[in-house]
Amino acid sequence: MKVSSFKHGSHPAEFKEYTEHKTLEPLPIPEEVFIPVIQHIGAPCKPVVKVGDEVKTGQLIAESTGFVSSNIHSSITGKVKKIGDFPHPNGTKSPMIQIVAEGDEEWVKVHDHTEPWGEMSVEQLKKIIADAGIVGMGGAAFPTNVKVSPPRDKKIETFIINGCECEPYLTADHRMMVEQAKEMIEGTQILMKILDVEKAFIGIESNKPDAIEIMQKSTEHLPGITIIPLKVKYPQGAEKMLIKAVNKREVPAGSLPMDVGCVVNNVGTAIAVYEAVVKKIPSINRIVTVTGDAVTEPKNVIARIGTPFSKLIEFCGGLKPDTKKILMGGPMMGVAQYSLDVPVVKATSGILCLTKKSVPYREEFTCIVCGRCVHACPMFLVPTRIARAVEAGKFEMADELGIMNCIECGSCAYECPSNIPLVQRIRIGKNKIREMKNKKS
Amino acid sequence: MSEQNNPTENSLGRLVLSSSPHQNSNDDVKKIMRGVVLALLPAVVFSVYYFGLRSMLVIMTAIAACLVTEFLLKKLRNKKINEGSAVVTGLLLAMTLPPSIHLGYVVLGSVFAIGIGKEIFGGLGNNIFNPALLGRAFLQASFPVKMTTWTPTKLMVLDAKTFATPLGGFKFGENIIHNFSDYWNGLIMGNIGGCIGETSAAAIALGGFYLIVKRWSDWRIPVSYLLSVFVLGGIFWLINPAQYPDPVFHLFSGGLMLGAFFMATDMVTSPETKLGSWIFGIGCGFFLVLIRLFGGLPEGVMYSILLMNAITPLINRFTQPTVFGEVVK
């Protein structure tokens, strides 16, 4: 098998065996959900329901307010109990709508077109995607309708579906490709129509041979869609690395994929598009890999947005007593949680629970200039020097060294034998530089 | 949200909050230091076999002196010692000394290696020169005769108490290597006079391979160093075989193996980029051959590496990678 890739990167242990062969399981409808009104990059949404209102599943409860914004829908049928601040998995308290389940489930459709999507116009399809509140399911949660609406002067030539799932432990995308291949391909075709492209590429890391095989089989009769097996290397699924691997283009520093004629969408996003257009269901579900050595029975769960983490973990048999760390996402880029009382949001690809054994204390040493972080950085930065500059307060120097190009993939810190928190320092530096630039302008 | 029998209740409050990434390659500096010591063991065993326990005494003295010096200097600056690099420095320094050396010099060299070689720059990671080589260079400069008085190995049948090393022999007119079996017994297996660690090329290379396989040293450096010595030495030999030694002799004599596998590869004092490693190795090879053939010194490994150490910051600057996407139009 010929496999493409990018330069540099790292090879973290994968730990996919916990869940890679576990069939998707729907979580029972929770008694209550907490739905954040900000779930995406961009402007917050305005609630359109009041406390005490009855809502149905799929009903619009918060409306997008700007161009880069995305609707929010109720994920269960019930009553609005409270609108206020609750803990969010990003570590802050954030405005949410609390809904308590009541009565039998009733649905609200996201559109009422009766014709098949082939007969709908591009504008109609885009409107459905926008109405359905679909955002990138890979983690960045960028509104999909914005992503598929490039300015007129930017011709899209390459459309890529991201099936890399390079984060260790996570298997949500993998299972979707295996179990929902048909839906995913149809979602891809809808997106191809919207983008007006003849060709689409589906990039899959070669550690998922079953997904590659099923995808190849289901696209045999579709000459426009090509499956591209990719080398197992972290961070293969980062947009810029994926584009480099698929068509050798480098997205210039500070630019977007559309600047080199590319659009990348995640596997989960393609399926969400299918569900919205064909099944008329807005974005209220999310596949979450609940995994790690602290989970009694790891699973791939289909959960309603807003379900507390604790419910998913309960569904997976609970936690082992020596649980030490809970993350939203994978181990390379995931966010540590202090509580399980946070809800599943549209960007929750996984809940990773680790025991003491997997979270050893690591003593920090001084940098021995081994160069491993340099060899690992997919953005070709020199992390050791950037981190030193930040520590010394030389932010301008850090900026010159390209700190703002860091995609925070974690490869450098993963490799560092001195256990230096490189990414943390880089983040501090980036924030500081952003502050400085804001002040100037 | 949390109910009475929430299975996670008992673990809350003890959760670790830290910044990503949450996974690590499980390699750390201490492990690397232990690895280097382990990699040097074959050479240590060989040296004891050839020179007797005396060489062990030199090694132990050097390590102890380095540890004590580091401890005192760190104490003075109120810093913690952690990584165990002083053991490596002591061991490496001892490997470059003649086994018969007076222990006082060993202590002196160790103090210099740690104090001037490392701590004055702010400790491990900030030093410019390989500390062990700097210690050795200091001894060489201060006591040139003591440093070049070699003991024959116990297996050599010679009357002389002191005699020249093969390389010294070549330099000063008496070639003692004549045929292949001389190569095999002497240079490769280590049955020759010389420093503690530069006798057996095979034992050194074994340890060197171990480090490379474990990713604890960059293979590019020994490969480019040895290759450039072989090629450059070979060119001179082809020009005039009578005057210049053959390239194989170059490879297996003196401290080249030790230097290439253990000294030049020191992470702190070698470049951080891959291209930089190639340049570094080739530079070492170039200077080594020049010093060996035209310099007034008996051996050039030490100086060739120290010279390249000095220009490493420069190499780093010139080989800094271009940020992804920066040149593409």
Ligand code: SF4
């Ligand atoms: S510097 Fe940034 S982009 Fe480079 S490896 Fe580290 S986290 Fe990834």
Ligand code: SF4
């Ligand atoms: S990996 Fe760590 S020790 Fe090595 S150069 Fe980078 S920061 Fe320094």
